[in-house]
Amino acid sequence: MSPKTRTSWLLIAPLLLLVVAGFILPIGYTMIKAVENPEVTAALPRTAMVLDQWDGKDLPPEAAFRALVEDIAGESNGMTFGAMTRRLNFELNGTRTILLQTRRKAASLEAPYSASLPAAIPEWGNPELWKLIKTNSSPVTASYLLRALDIEVSPEGTLERVPADRAIFIDLFTRTFWISIWVTLICAVLAYPTAYYISTLSDRAASYAMLLVLVPFWTSILVRTTAWFILLQTEGPINNALVGVGILQEPAQLIFTRFAVYVAMVHVLLPFQILPLYSVMKRQGPQYLRAAASLGAPPWRQFLSVYLPLTFPGVAAGAAMVFMLSVGFYVTPALVGGLQDQMVSYYIAFFTNQSINFGMVAALSLLLLAMTGTIIVIARRLIPNAGNSIQA
Amino acid sequence: MTMRILSVLTATAAKAVAMASASMARDLTIVGFGGGYQDSAREALFKGYQEATGTPVADDVYNGEMAKIYGMVQTGNVTYDAIMVEAPELVRGCEDGIFAKIDYSVINRDKFIEGATSECGIGGTGWGAAVFYDTVRHPEGPKTVADFFDVEKFPGKRSMRTGPKMTLEAALLADGVAKEDVYKVLATDEGVARAFVKLDTIKDQIVWWKSGAQPLQLVGSGEVDYAFGYTGRVIKANSEGSKYQLDWDTLFYSIDYWAVVEGSPMKDEAMKLINWITDEGPLRKQAAIWPISPANKAVNEDPEIQKANPGMVLNHSAEGLFINTEFWIEHGDELEAKFTAWAAQ
Numbered sequence: 001m002s003p004k005t006r007t008s009w010l011l012i013a014p015l016l017l018l019v020v021a022g023f024i025l026p027i028g029y030t031m032i033k034a035v036e037n038p039e040v041t042a043a044l045p046r047t048a049m050v051l052d053q054w055d056g057k058d059l060p061p062e063a064a065f066r067a068l069v070e071d072i073a074g075e076s077n078g079m080t081f082g083a084m085t086r087r088l089n090f091e092l093n094g095t096r097t098i099l100l101q102t103r104r105k106a107a108s109l110e111a112p113y114s115a116s117l118p119a120a121i122p123e124w125g126n127p128e129l130w131k132l133i134k135t136n137s138s139p140v141t142a143s144y145l146l147r148a149l150d151i152e153v154s155p156e157g158t159l160e161r162v163p164a165d166r167a168i169f170i171d172l173f174t175r176t177f178w179i180s181i182w183v184t185l186i187c188a189v190l191a192y193p194t195a196y197y198i199s200t201l202s203d204r205a206a207s208y209a210m211l212l213v214l215v216p217f218w219t220s221i222l223v224r225t226t227a228w229f230i231l232l233q234t235e236g237p238i239n240n241a242l243v244g245v246g247i248l249q250e251p252a253q254l255i256f257t258r259f260a261v262y263v264a265m266v267h268v269l270l271p272f273q274i275l276p277l278y279s280v281m282k283r284q285g286p287q288y289l290r291a292a293a294s295l296g297a298p299p300w301r302q303f304l305s306v307y308l309p310l311t312f313p314g315v316a317a318g319a320a321m322v323f324m325l326s327v328g329f330y331v332t333p334a335l336v337g338g339l340q341d342q343m344v345s346y347y348i349a350f351f352t353n354q355s356i357n358f359g360m361v362a363a364l365s366l367l368l369l370a371m372t373g374t375i376i377v378i379a380r381r382l383i384p385n386a387g388n389s390i391q392a
Numbered sequence: 393m394t395m396r397i398l399s400v401l402t403a404t405a406a407k408a409v410a411m412a413s414a415s416m417a418r419d420l421t422i423v424g425f426g427g428g429y430q431d432s433a434r435e436a437l438f439k440g441y442q443e444a445t446g447t448p449v450a451d452d453v454y455n456g457e458m459a460k461i462y463g464m465v466q467t468g469n470v471t472y473d474a475i476m477v478e479a480p481e482l483v484r485g486c487e488d489g490i491f492a493k494i495d496y497s498v499i500n501r502d503k504f505i506e507g508a509t510s511e512c513g514i515g516g517t518g519w520g521a522a523v524f525y526d527t528v529r530h531p532e533g534p535k536t537v538a539d540f541f542d543v544e545k546f547p548g549k550r551s552m553r554t555g556p557k558m559t560l561e562a563a564l565l566a567d568g569v570a571k572e573d574v575y576k577v578l579a580t581d582e583g584v585a586r587a588f589v590k591l592d593t594i595k596d597q598i599v600w601w602k603s604g605a606q607p608l609q610l611v612g613s614g615e616v617d618y619a620f621g622y623t624g625r626v627i628k629a630n631s632e633g634s635k636y637q638l639d640w641d642t643l644f645y646s647i648d649y650w651a652v653v654e655g656s657p658m659k660d661e662a663m664k665l666i667n668w669i670t671d672e673g674p675l676r677k678q679a680a681i682w683p684i685s686p687a688n689k690a691v692n693e694d695p696e697i698q699k700a701n702p703g704m705v706l707n708h709s710a711e712g713l714f715i716n717t718e719f720w721i722e723h724g725d726e727l728e729a730k731f732t733a734w735a736a737q
């Protein structure tokens with residue numbers, strides 16, 4: 001390596017480290033977490049080994065029963081046992097109780113275990129439970145990713161749709177993207193005239209106007225969301241004013257609705273659309289519009305054929321930013337939305353802090369990332385000019 | 393050029409290492425959920441321990457987010473020593489090795505009420521949620537869970553905690569299931585369906601809350617008429633002038649535990665600390681400044697303290713329903729999914 005190359009490497013080293021440490025490693029780690037499946041093998045190593053040889057028909061041989069009793073009664077598995085019970089309970093609700101009962105009785109059981117174990121806990125006479133253990137003894141699993149798409153793996157290993165009374169994730173993803181698309185559209189419609197107006201002002205006036213855009217931008221999201229909470233509540237200022245003026249007979253339900261989510265999210269995200277638009281519009285000299293006018297184009301034609309295409313990269317850049325930020329929104333819908341308005345991150349938080357199921361956290365995050373990426377790529381293909389949005 | 397960049401990098405690295413090792417020498421740290429409870433605990437318990445033993449104690453606040461604790465233990469950078477946790481998190485954390493096994497040669501097991509000691513935690517304080525309403529707006533309100541579900545007798549908006557926990561139990565109680573059978577019924581698919589059918593009858597009237605401050609804000613502002621709220625906060629609001637009626641027959645309660653984080657560099661000291669702060673003497677001092685409901689038998693059963701603080705949750709066990717920890721560990725995920733699917737309908 002020449003000294004020059006070495007210097008260039010050193011110069012980009014901080015950025016490279018940042019990208020690897022802040023981007024590639026976490027995403028790689030998330031990918032692994034979404035598919036790794038170590039719990040059952042760690043807690044039941046002997047059972048996993050015996051069941052590996054089992055054909056999966058009827059009940060497994062005595063060796064499997066003995067291995068299971070030894071694994072569960074053994075001293076070494078104190079810490080891995082809990083993780084294994086929760087892992088299997090995730091696949092088949094109720095398994096945790098069976099395993100906890102088995103642990104309580106394991107020490108007092110006597111050979112042959114294929115008779116004494118089902119006698120003590122009848123569920124072990126059911127091949128399904130054994131198949132469940134066998135299926136989940138493999139080092140990787142697709143069940144988190146599948147569950148995040150409302151698909152379950154049955155004990156036999158076949159794929160089934162999650163029953164409607166528990167199927168939530170498809171709905172959740174659809175809702176997340178639906179809300180995000182609307183927020184993006186509303187932001188674009190509101191930001192375009194605003195940015196245009198600011199770009200026509202004198203430098204001095206424009207800097208004051210920009211301040212109005214930026215001050216809320218610098219305020220914490222939590223503070224702004226809480227402010228909307230107070231404004232929109234039933235006995236809040238907006239309802240009081242509407243009732244006072246006589247527009248409404250009695251206060252309307254504004255808070256805890258989809259409407260409140262849109263209002264608060266648009267308010268939080270609007271600057272992300274205004275700023276890139278303004279910077280693009282500011283650079284457009286009047287000469288193009290004058291040229292169009294001199295060629296006889298009426299104002300609407302000047303706008304549609306000249307100004308809009310010229311400023312579209314600003315719309316696309318802002319919209320991409322607003323959309324990607326909305327997809328991950330958590331605090332705002334949690335505070336001002338109802339239960340029907342929660343987005344994917346609500347569930348990511350649930351699995352992180354309450355259910356403590358990092359497999360599901362990783363699966364939901366990965367799917368969200370993949371779907372958002374896909375939508376952005378499709379949008380860039382479909383919308384002309386959006387491809388140059390980065391240069392804008 | 394290259395040499396200079398290298399020397400800057402080395403200096404930065406050296407500084408980072410020095411800072412990391414400086415953070416090792418810290419005070420014994422105890423962490424709770426904050427609020428008025430923790431303010432009183434700081435005065436009576438944490439400072440008391442510091443004075444009694446000469447060991448400096450610092451306290452911090454967290455929201456019960458377990459991901460943080462798991463992160464600490466897994467990366468080996470444990471900055472919390474003793475910590476307050478809810479019952480289901482204690483069981484799971486213990487199974488996952490996030491919390492250290494309690495050293496019962498240091499901690500006196502006999503001072504606790506029954507069921508308040510476990511492998512990885514000792515009972516700190518009882519907590520509960522019950523129906524309350526503003527008597528200024530409503531002189532009469534729901535006295536039982538069945539009343540809370542009765543929109544004919546008590547029309548108006550209701551507020552409940554987001555999620556299936558306490559919600560499904562309440563629905564079954566309102567539907568006539570006996571207290572001792574609630575979890576048996578809820579363990580069956582028919583029982584869960586029955587709970588949701590009952591919830592359907594008030595679905596349009598429910599505002600769901602997420603944080604403990606919300607029900608007070610909702611009832612206080614008139615946004616809702618009747619709400620389930622944490623009893624400690626309601627009693628505190630009354631002591632500050634609110635006129636809330638609280639009905640103990642609608643109580644759901646549980647215990648928060650003290651635990652020691654695995655891998656804490658001050659594990660032994662943390663054990664001594666949580667033993668000291670669950671002793672009778674310090675808890676009496678705390679009871680004088682805050683309506684606590686400790687799991688210490690002597691304090692909990694003291695008639696003087698009971699008289700001064702009628703809101704001690706653990707003294708209302710006859711009226712309330714004890715939230716079944718093991719049930720929620722097993723059924724929590726499935727019922728959360730069913731709850732979400734139901735809510736979206």
